[in-house]
Amino acid sequence: MISCTEFIPAYSELFKFLEAKGGKQAVVDYWATISKDGLALLKEEATRNGLRGCYNYWSHTLNEEAADFTMTLDEENGLFSIEMHECPSKGLLLNFEHLTPYSDYCDHCDILYRNVLEPLGYTYDIDLSQSDKAACKITVTAPK
Amino acid sequence: MEKMVRHASDNKYLHRDFHGILNLGIEYLQEQYGDDAVIEYLQEYTRVFHKPLIDAVKADGLSAIQKYFERIFEIEEVEEDILFEMGVDTLTIVISKCPALSHMKKTNITPAAMFIETTRTIGLTLAEETGLSYELVTYDEATGASIQKFIGKADK
Numbered sequence: 001m002i003s004c005t006e007f008i009p010a011y012s013e014l015f016k017f018l019e020a021k022g023g024k025q026a027v028v029d030y031w032a033t034i035s036k037d038g039l040a041l042l043k044e045e046a047t048r049n050g051l052r053g054c055y056n057y058w059s060h061t062l063n064e065e066a067a068d069f070t071m072t073l074d075e076e077n078g079l080f081s082i083e084m085h086e087c088p089s090k091g092l093l094l095n096f097e098h099l100t101p102y103s104d105y106c107d108h109c110d111i112l113y114r115n116v117l118e119p120l121g122y123t124y125d126i127d128l129s130q131s132d133k134a135a136c137k138i139t140v141t142a143p144k
Numbered sequence: 145m146e147k148m149v150r151h152a153s154d155n156k157y158l159h160r161d162f163h164g165i166l167n168l169g170i171e172y173l174q175e176q177y178g179d180d181a182v183i184e185y186l187q188e189y190t191r192v193f194h195k196p197l198i199d200a201v202k203a204d205g206l207s208a209i210q211k212y213f214e215r216i217f218e219i220e221e222v223e224e225d226i227l228f229e230m231g232v233d234t235l236t237i238v239i240s241k242c243p244a245l246s247h248m249k250k251t252n253i254t255p256a257a258m259f260i261e262t263t264r265t266i267g268l269t270l271a272e273e274t275g276l277s278y279e280l281v282t283y284d285e286a287t288g289a290s291i292q293k294f295i296g297k298a299d300k
Binding site for chain 2: 004008033037067069075076099
């Protein structure tokens with residue numbers, strides 16, 4: 001059994017395994033599948049409730065993941081953002097002394113959510129420049 | 145404008161939906177790369193991620209495996225769903241409900257055909273890496289209820 005608290009290293013090892021099989025494209029193809037089959041709730045929330053749906057979705061997941069974050073919903077200006085001060089997933093991986101995280105681990109947060117939100121008309125931006133410190137920022141902008 | 149500010153210490157780390165994402169990964173591997181890829185991936189995962197457990201089993205024997213399972217079931221808040229029988233050179237682990245399958249059932253996710261390997265391959269690999277024998281005596285694919293045995297004396 002793999003506990004849900006052990007999922008992140010299993011995820012990171014899966015990315016490494018896929019890359020060894022078929023290069024980075026194999027990993028990207030997997031992320032594309034996950035965004036289709038594993039993020040139905042985000043799609044449903046964003047379709048039904050707009051940016052508030054994003055707020056609802058991440059309120060659930062980030063609290064369960066014990067993340068350290070500031071999440072802002074500005075419906076008047078069509079903006080939703082997450083400032084991730086310490087990502088629980090990347091933080092966990094960086095803290096392991098006996099394993100090395102997949103080199104492009106954080107890229108999955110770019111592809112997964114972009115694939116769900118952009119077809120709905122949103123602009124999705126992610127700043128991964130601080131990802132080596134387990135920090136990032138996501139901004140979702142509603143269509144004009 | 146609404147703002148939510150949280151610190152890591154505000155919540156317990158327990159995102160059960162990860163069970164469903166793991167299931168998707170197993171399903172994807174099997175569909176795209178075949179049965180052997182699922183086994184190879186789980187073997188590799190066990191050797192890498194469970195290195196500290198492998199070392200602990202080599203140092204302390206079967207009790208390290210029991211401690212590991214006790215800790216995981218406590219974290220998953222299902223301590224009542226696991227029992228242990230420690231005999232002479234045999235650890236029997238009786239699981240009445242697997243927390244992964246319980247959550248998938250609750251969220252209407254169909255377990256991957258090879259989800260059993262997250263129990264069997266991990267058990268077999270852990271045994272291989274420590275010089276033990278392993279047997280998955282029973283496994284219920286709907287609930288994950290199982291009886292597993294680790295047998296022998298671990299390599300020092």
